[in-house]
Amino acid sequence: MSSTTTPSTVTSPGEYAAAVEAARTAAAAYYADGTQAMDDDVYDALVRAIAAWEDAHPDEVLPDSPTGKVAGGTATGDVPHTRPMLSLDNVFNAEQLTAWAAGLERRLGRPVEAWAVETKLDGLAIAARYQAGRLVQLITRGNGTEGEDVTAQGAGHILGLPERLARPETLEVRGEVLLTREQYEAATTARVHAGGDPFSNPRSAAAGSMRTKNRPYEVEWTFFGYSALPLDATSPSLAADLAALPHSGLLDLLTDLGVQTSAAALAGAIRYDTLDGVLARIEEIGDARAGLGFGIDGIVIKTDPALDQEQAGFSSRAPRWAIAYKLPADTKITKLLAVEWEVGRTGIIAPRAVLEPVEIGGVIVTYATLHNAADITRKGLLIGDQVTVYRAGDVIPAIEAPLVAVRTGAETPIAIPEVCPRCGSDIDRTQERWRCTLGRACNAVASIDYAVSRDALDIEGLGHTRIVQLVDAGLIEDFADLFTLTREQILGLDRMGDISTDNLLAALETAKQQPLARVLTALGVRGTGRSMSRRIAKHFATMDNIRTADTEALQHVDGLGPEKTPVIVDELKDLAPVIDKLVAAGVNMTEPGAVPPGQEPAGDASDLPLAGKSVVVTGSMTGPLADLTRNEMNELIERAGGKASGSVSAKTALLVAGDKAGSKLAKAESLGVPVMGPDEFADLVTAFLSS
Numbered sequence: 001m002s003s004t005t006t007p008s009t010v011t012s013p014g015e016y017a018a019a020v021e022a023a024r025t026a027a028a029a030y031y032a033d034g035t036q037a038m039d040d041d042v043y044d045a046l047v048r049a050i051a052a053w054e055d056a057h058p059d060e061v062l063p064d065s066p067t068g069k070v071a072g073g074t075a076t077g078d079v080p081h082t083r084p085m086l087s088l089d090n091v092f093n094a095e096q097l098t099a100w101a102a103g104l105e106r107r108l109g110r111p112v113e114a115w116a117v118e119t120k121l122d123g124l125a126i127a128a129r130y131q132a133g134r135l136v137q138l139i140t141r142g143n144g145t146e147g148e149d150v151t152a153q154g155a156g157h158i159l160g161l162p163e164r165l166a167r168p169e170t171l172e173v174r175g176e177v178l179l180t181r182e183q184y185e186a187a188t189t190a191r192v193h194a195g196g197d198p199f200s201n202p203r204s205a206a207a208g209s210m211r212t213k214n215r216p217y218e219v220e221w222t223f224f225g226y227s228a229l230p231l232d233a234t235s236p237s238l239a240a241d242l243a244a245l246p247h248s249g250l251l252d253l254l255t256d257l258g259v260q261t262s263a264a265a266l267a268g269a270i271r272y273d274t275l276d277g278v279l280a281r282i283e284e285i286g287d288a289r290a291g292l293g294f295g296i297d298g299i300v301i302k303t304d305p306a307l308d309q310e311q312a313g314f315s316s317r318a319p320r321w322a323i324a325y326k327l328p329a330d331t332k333i334t335k336l337l338a339v340e341w342e343v344g345r346t347g348i349i350a351p352r353a354v355l356e357p358v359e360i361g362g363v364i365v366t367y368a369t370l371h372n373a374a375d376i377t378r379k380g381l382l383i384g385d386q387v388t389v390y391r392a393g394d395v396i397p398a399i400e401a402p403l404v405a406v407r408t409g410a411e412t413p414i415a416i417p418e419v420c421p422r423c424g425s426d427i428d429r430t431q432e433r434w435r436c437t438l439g440r441a442c443n444a445v446a447s448i449d450y451a452v453s454r455d456a457l458d459i460e461g462l463g464h465t466r467i468v469q470l471v472d473a474g475l476i477e478d479f480a481d482l483f484t485l486t487r488e489q490i491l492g493l494d495r496m497g498d499i500s501t502d503n504l505l506a507a508l509e510t511a512k513q514q515p516l517a518r519v520l521t522a523l524g525v526r527g528t529g530r531s532m533s534r535r536i537a538k539h540f541a542t543m544d545n546i547r548t549a550d551t552e553a554l555q556h557v558d559g560l561g562p563e564k565t566p567v568i569v570d571e572l573k574d575l576a577p578v579i580d581k582l583v584a585a586g587v588n589m590t591e592p593g594a595v596p597p598g599q600e601p602a603g604d605a606s607d608l609p610l611a612g613k614s615v616v617v618t619g620s621m622t623g624p625l626a627d628l629t630r631n632e633m634n635e636l637i638e639r640a641g642g643k644a645s646g647s648v649s650a651k652t653a654l655l656v657a658g659d660k661a662g663s664k665l666a667k668a669e670s671l672g673v674p675v676m677g678p679d680e681f682a683d684l685v686t687a688f689l690s691s
């Protein structure tokens, strides 16, 4: 069901009827049985095309048309709602939001005094009725007027929606029920274990499992409330509060009653006095999206005062006092073409999915991670499957699930290797992530490539082909062997003259002086990267201290917890022969300026120009900083006493903004974070420029 099979324009009555039929089928799958088979973007384009045709041909609108209906007119129910449960209208950018806000203020005849900003949670809307503090009924949105009773499936299994309130109140709480990524994994595993098909994504899993009676597997959901209404027996004082409280106050009231609200979905304020504040918060939510642990498909902006809401009222489909600011979809549907097995530089054997190229969040995705063989089995994937692919922020795209409902029968099983696909050795299957029993030696070239790269030992003139030559000639087995190469050995290589040999020997001499952090990076210890290597080196000051540190001692390093430290200790044992060779060759094993744990620092670190400051770099650097990689910029910041960070927050002390700085600059400005250009920053840290 790629976009090529669905028209985005409708030019004839026949195409119109076909589009209505296609949208109805998709919406029915989406809302009714949780087997989504069409991308949201594709569905939205289809509905826009239908609406455009209807605007031009108002007399030809089919009764089945999804336009203007809650749930596209496909969902039903038999429990009448106290008040309709509606949809939300959409905007897609700041201009549209500003225009919408202006329209609302015109309608009200006064400025909106405050806005409430929440995440648009991607689950299903639920009405939860409480009588005297007890949860008595759960109802889906259905067609907006009548919903379905799902009390038996849901009550007692939804985190954040208690069976008993903190006070014996009678009221209806409304909000979104969703599955966090963790809950989704658990639900899918449980369903597959019970003989069912995997759910295609968290949203459809939340809806599908809520509507399934007598499931052979358990599901746990999460609830975030965003509205509350009186019922017949509601006490007069609570009814008065519900009518008069601003939206933000209503959330506080729900929190007091023990209900989790949209305010708990993301740290930060709900209420904003100006539209600029709203826009900055939208940025912030967009940045935080990938780390939330559950899906959001936008941001909901509402007028905060109750009176505004009352006066603005509703259209037949949506409230006029709220709008959804849509974010680009982070999940798309495409085809799984093949699975490749790759051996990484540490010997890890990882499957990688080859996809029919698909655009997600402005990036064309052609590969996705499939963590390990167990992941493939758990998901029940087949080659040729239509699959949902999830990509958020900088996260590596991952396959979520196959769309079992649209299989054609032509799909084929994925071959799982019996031996290491690179060298034919046995596979160590004791861990979830399989490893070649040769370990690093299986792909020595890859680990040496990494060790000499710019952000590790930075050995100039030692490219990939040269490394392959050296390994093939049996001259080196790991990067430590580089430091004991003789002039004759190097000269003996194909296309290696006197000058390049001397240059390489000089580059190797220089590399011996690299700080410990870079030596540690070069070792490629599993569970650490460049910035973690810097932190470890800084904390322990010498390689000896690192090698004698136990898991306990390692946990004193910021960001190292009990899961990672045993791996690091094991890795350092594994790497002992390489480290010994490095030491013997005279490679530096200390971190300049660092003081071992338990010793008093010699100088005063608070004299450093960036002492204690969190600094973020964005855009491209110019002037004296033009040649520095982002990693080298971070090293510079740390040498000058600062803390390098990747994202702007209220805690950021300084943003270094170069050319083409984008959202980070906008955010820093909205938060009042000081901003500096590359030249000014270079002046500030000039004493630390050469490492």
Ligand SMILES: NC(=O)c1ccc[n+]([C@@H]2O[C@H](COP(=O)([O-])OP(=O)(O)OC[C@H]3O[C@@H](n4cnc5c(N)ncnc54)[C@H](O)[C@@H]3O)[C@@H](O)[C@H]2O)c1
Residues within 6 Å of the ligand: 026, 027, 030, 031, 036, 037, 038, 039, 040, 041, 043, 044, 070, 071, 072, 085, 086, 087, 088, 089, 118, 119, 120, 121, 122, 123, 124, 125, 126, 141, 175, 176, 226, 262, 300, 324
């Ligand atoms: N892929 C498909 O086949 C398919 C089919 C039908 C619909 N859809 C998708 O569904 C969407 C439209 O459906 P809709 O009407 O269910 O939802 P909507 O996008 O119109 O939004 C309304 C819903 O948002 C939810 N919501 C989440 N957070 C909220 C908050 N903080 N405050 C208030 N409400 C909040 C509520 O459940 C509410 O019912 C479209 O984006 C469309 O792409 C997809």
Ligand SMILES: [Zn+2]
Residues within 6 Å of the ligand: 343, 420, 421, 422, 423, 424, 425, 436, 437, 438, 442, 443
């Ligand atoms: Zn191997």
